[in-house]
Amino acid sequence: MERVALVHDWLVTWRGGERVLAVLHRIWPRAPVYTLIADPRLLARHLPDVRVCPSPLQRWPGARRYFRWLLPLFPYWVERWDLSGYDLVVSSSHCVAKGVIPDPDTLHVCYIHTPMRYVWDRRFDYWGHGPRYRLLEYAFLHRLRRWDTVSAARVDLFVANSRFVARRVQKYYGRPALVLHPPIRTDFFQPADVAPEHFLVVSALVPYKRIEVVVEAFRAFPRVPLVVVGDGPLRRTLQRRAPPNVRWVGRVDDEVLRTLYQRAHAVLLPAVEDFGMVVAEAHACGRPAIVGPRGGAREVVEPDVTGIVLPEVSVPALQAAIDRVLTGRFNKDVIRARVETLGETAFQTRFQAIVQWAWTRFRAGRALDEELRLLGGLPQVAD
Template sequence: MKIHASRPLSARRASQPGRIAIAHDYLTQKGGAERVVLALHRMWPDAPIYTTFYNPEGTFPEFKKARIITSPLNRVGVLRSDPRRALPLLPLASSLMHVKEPLAVVSTSGWAHGFRYEGDTLVYCHTPARWVYLLEDYLGEGGQRSLKGRVARALRPALRAWDSAAQLRRTRYVANSTVVKRRIEEVYGVANVDLVFPPHSVSTDGPQAPIPGAEDLAEGGYLLSVARLMPYKHVDVAIRAAERTGRRLLVIGKGPEEARLRALAGQGVVFAQDLTDAQLRWAYAHAVALIAASHEDFGITPLEASAWGVPTVALRAGGYLDTIVEGVNGVFVPEPTVEAVTDVVEQVLAQDWDRGAMQAHAEHFSEVAFRERLARLLDDPHGAV
């Protein structure tokens, strides 16, 4: 594989009005990637945000104050509610997104780095496209035999070609975790990829609001899962493990696995989604442990839990290797099985935890730290953080 280095950014001051844009794949949900875009928006509140889809009711309300520029596909409600349905159309729609500003900061896990940019690009990559390079992981065991799985496999060669061409046109890539840094270097053949950890931003200072239907869980505490309901998140493992320990479980998230997971869950499991930050604070404040047994590009939920002094049961893989210090804010599980997770949950619940040490660890991943590192990267034409 040919290895090439990222080109230096032009010496432009990003703070100048009208000279910077923000881009993101689609703003339709409340995930860690969307929190990154929120942090970027707070850095440059006047910068337009280019995205293929925008659903104001599905994502964070702060975006309602931003100038959002979408693709024509955004007019199709069924696609706006679930952009995965637009997979065959997204390469063309993304290629037609025209960004004219001299500098764009691009948050992406597949589509936004393929927009048409006139200026330089700093690509903050959450992962190279899962539906190209990690398709089996993305679809899950059941999804591989589905119509969506067959379509995705048929499209993969064309999507790979489109994605590779998009990467070659970009100026500089920044990874959000160590595992993604390696993945970018291996998949794209890019040398010396910079690393800037994303921020956790569920502040402990704000108000709390109980989650309807979950108030009874607060008495005595509960196990917590905060993840999109996708196959690779292994929420089903969390449900079965909680049942074995006799603990109740609060599942926060939505996605295509919702119906299957609800059918699997017993009476001790409560589902919630589209929460406000006040409700999310309440969820962390009353939890006794977070279960995070998924394959993550960056493990942000353990940091949110750490800010509240809540330990995490985390899969020893991916981004959790960056955000978990074993014995400080969590314990690793070797594999995402019910037996392994059950054993480690019981270990975590029996252990005494230092709340102050957890919170100090979380501070290394604050929004202030993220903004400072990104600003240094933009100010340095050689890209040194």
């Protein structure tokens, strides 16, 4: 595999998906990165030596700021990239990146963070149930679902970031997927010999994250601080309703975030998450997590060993879990040990092994989905 290309939806924010892309690029450091829109300042800071190939949308006025409003145009532009001549295309996709059109002789492996939540199972969380949703559904959402399903056939092998996402891939695309949890920086996120001071939320402040339930739960613990990291359209509303023991710090850099993890009694993540990077990072710092009953975060938390899985997302359930953390004892060395295998080097080794496995069979003309089924019992965790 001499010629390799990487594809990512957009490079406008620096979050979990973009960190995965950076790790993938270290496997193939000469590979160009095709993306719809890229922020030059973000590239200079995080990907300074990467050859990035943005789409013509990059030149549209306001595209970097309002890129989400261009969603109906994304399928057209990802299909315009000329990927002829590559041996391997690796897409890092949570939106449309998997929909590129490679040559028939090109192996396309997709590391899928999630199918598009806002057109599938989470569409009402994003758009609501009212006239706006009905207008969007009529205008383009149903067409986008159709394209999303059809374009999944262009992927030779899906690798999902959690079993939860693998089930989505099977449900919406009818495709099996290997499961490989995303990498975390275990060398950066480390335990510290400090006493816990607060509980911690690290989240976008949007409706489906259920932060209002967490905030309300802390009304019963007036002497226990809750620190909220993140921003979003609900911040002002949440702040107005919050008790005085809730502190809002907005966005913070990685060094501050690490300190907040290290000094936390526990992190709280009640929403349905694709994987739950926050939980894994907190575990790397030796701290437990309180997570909701559904989603990928449950795959990280071992109940009563590395955290607590809520029976339901409600104020009483959260208060009971908070009380258990305050009165119980979690061993930070045990918690840390549970995520040692999620380091970046281990991820690179496993992903390279997956690609080599797929390449050998792809070149022999064998159907990779059928090969996966022959392994027995999907989804499989890549170890």
